[in-house]
């Protein structure tokens with residue numbers, strides 16, 4: 294469903310991705326873990342075509358997206374739902390209008406059809422009957438779920454989650470984990486989540502990949518990652534301050550520009 298090959302991206306000489314490759318089968322959930330600034334969000338943005346890569350390829354459902362024109366790219370984008378970090382809801386719109394904003398303009402739906410989709414998706418994320426609320430009236434966990442309802446409005450085949458549990462308390466985080474699992478089961482969507490919440494990564498993933506210094510350092514099932522022999526992976530997943538990972542301000546070693 295998704296094949297990423299030797300993807301490279303730098304911003305003004307600062308290398309973010311130094312050759313990333315992975316394959317994701319239909320219906321599978323891959324979680325990408327990695328520290329803040331390791332390039333997780335940028336990777337999702339490249340997959341959805343919001344950010345252009347410098348080189349390498351991203352093949353989605355057989356199409357190389359970096360070589361598609363605007364029209365064809367939009368066709369592929371219709372297949373992909375994107376759950377933004379921090380929910381990113383429009384504060385001035387109601388919850389229902391926010392969910393409806395996930396519907397493609399080209400879909401040309403009647404008001405009644407739109408209402409039906411909004412109600413169906415809000416029910417699916419466990420929030421029936423809140424479409425008249427404003428985002429400011431919602432808790433963080435509810436906002437995340439509205440963000441998910443918006444992302445699945447078009448019934449995408451691929452769903453990208455950017456830090457779905459960050460900023461939530463442990464109980465609400467687990468409500469989101471359960472929702473991600475439920476959507477996987479009920480819709481067979483292929484999903485990529487990026488997170489540094491290890492509990493969530495273990496629970497929602499078929500496979501976990503660790504992004505470090507611009508590359509995928511290791512990929513495996515949650516169990517394989519938990520048993521990793523790699524010192525960097527072990528330090529990251531245990532959340533320890535001592536180990537091989539350089540701490541900014543201590544012995545910071547910037548990536549060399551290629």
Ligand SMILES: Nc1ncnc2c1ncn2[C@@H]1O[C@H](COP(=O)(O)OP(=O)(O)O)[C@@H](O)[C@H]1O
Nearest residue numbers: 304305309327328329330331332333334335336
């Ligand atoms: N538009 C941009 N211009 C310059 N640098 C950027 C831009 N977007 C992201 N970066 C840099 O790319 C790196 C990775 O960012 P990001 O993918 O957001 O990290 P994270 O893993 O925390 O999601 C960071 O060092 C960030 O400063």
Ligand SMILES: [Mg+2]
Nearest residue numbers: 333334335378
């Ligand atoms: Mg990010």
